[in-house]
Amino acid sequence: MNEAPRVAHILEATVGGTARHLTEIGCELAGLGIPQEAILSRRAEESFAGRAERLARAGVRITWVPMTREIAPGADLRALWQLIRCLRRSRPEIVHTHSSKAGILGRAAAVLAGVPVLIHSPHAFPFQMRVGRARRALYVALERAAARKTRCLVAVSHAERDLALSIGGYPEKRTVVIENGVDPEGGASPQEGEALRKELGIAPETPVVLFVGRLVEQKAPDVLVRAAARVLGAHPEALFLLAGAGPHFDAMQRQVALWLTQGPPGANPERIRLLGHRQDVERCYAAAQLFVLPSRWEGLPYSPLEAMRAGLPVVASDLPPLREMVIHRQTGLLVPPDDPEALAAALSSLLSNPEWAHAQGRAGRARVCERFSLRRQVEQLALVYRTLAR
Incomplete structure (x- = not known):
């Protein structure tokens, strides 16, 4: 043959x-x-x-x-x-x-x-x-x-x-x-990330938390927005970007406003932006400081690998496949799925300690280059x- x-x-x-x-x-x-x-x-x-x-x-x-x-x-x-x-x-x-x-x-x-x-x-x-x-x-x-x-x-x-x-x-x-x-040499440059931040009107000092994925039940964007409302109460300077589309995009926009009105003081709806489907997702990674994926189930998703390649610490659900990518407290943080409070606490801990977050991001990039x-x-x-x- x-x-x-x-x-x-x-x-x-x-x-x-x-x-x-x-x-x-x-x-x-x-x-x-x-x-x-x-x-x-x-x-x-x-x-x-x-x-x-x-x-x-x-x-x-x-x-x-x-x-x-x-x-x-x-x-x-x-x-x-x-x-x-x-x-x-x-x-x-x-x-x-x-x-x-x-x-x-x-x-x-x-x-x-x-x-x-x-x-x-x-x-x-x-x-x-x-x-x-x-x-x-x-x-x-x-x-x-x-x-x-x-x-x-x-x-x-x-x-x-x-x-x-x-x-x-x-x-x-x-x-x-x-x-x-993923291709270890792929992705966007820091300059491309800075250009996207300017296009979106994001100030240089604003920490960006990025989600990339379809707005479907599996990816739990509802959990993310509830967690974001809590995070913004303590870190009003943060900005959440959700890059992805899905059958419930319009409903998700309405829910963002609803959940934030029920959230703690300081949860400004303008600090959560739904970007829809992006052709330039690599620039989104380059524009962010943290990556989050609160999935309810997974195979072995690409988005955490892309985020780690870009040097971002990853906050993700503590699911068996994600444990194979994210080493807890070394390349990111793992939290129980369907737990907005735990997700918010993990994100807040990294926003409060940017040096620790940077160190985890560097370790994540090294891990992708070595294994993935x-x-x-x-x-x-x-x-x-x-x-x-x-």
Whole structure:
């Protein structure tokens, strides 16, 4: 078999970190000479158009198939049939599915199309979400069934692999951890950060607390705003920037004003700004002093890695995947999820001690450069492909 196997990626979740993951690895793998096809959902949001174009420019063939996020038997069967046709036409040696919906439909299609090697990357399992017991049981049962046909589960964190092993279906020898990575030399310069601060009218002495992520339940922006109201009572000079969009953006704007009126004196609504989706997110990191991510569940998100690369201390939820990135009191602070008071206390402690915050930021950058490089991630994945395709 060819030393560089043909790989077909299948992805329905064309927003957020999963889309970023596929774009990064797809372009880098193409540079290593691995031929690839990306089969993507037609529900792709506008923000993904640029990522698809970037993949195409790198030499990745793009194929569009309509897939829906929710369980929809009729639409799912039509998507399954189209996926089978795509795979029979392109005849890849490996199908690599990403996230939950593509993980089920894509692996089923690969089996029916006779693809020899199936690889799956969960990017957080659906049964981690806040769902009822019946739906959680369904998600677990589907994952167990798909696991039996999966040659390798590629987890982005040890916590994700442990969760996969805990539900049964995946022998440990058929799992591997390949952590997400970033280009250590990427990001924006301090001068670019200063320019953004001027554009946004931020005074040089203002400490900026940055959140980057979609405004969805998983990322807990509601918890962040409640914590921000407490922080601003003690640190009225601080400014919170929330960079990200989502289906509830307008509702979030209304809630910001509501929560702040219920907060302590000094919680000025103008000190929390919702920036929406930003194409220049790297400049946002360069303009900030602290980074915060109060997620309720995660795989291994990119935003803390980007923040650490920019030299920012990270305040994040104490979740197993985030513990693999953030070392408590060395590169940032970890707090219980869904706890605005604990989150506020952690942010306030760093705002009150900027030298300590700077030291943690420097340690975080060193950690990213040492352990979480994109090149290392892609080389490990290419080795998995070549090993399984022999």
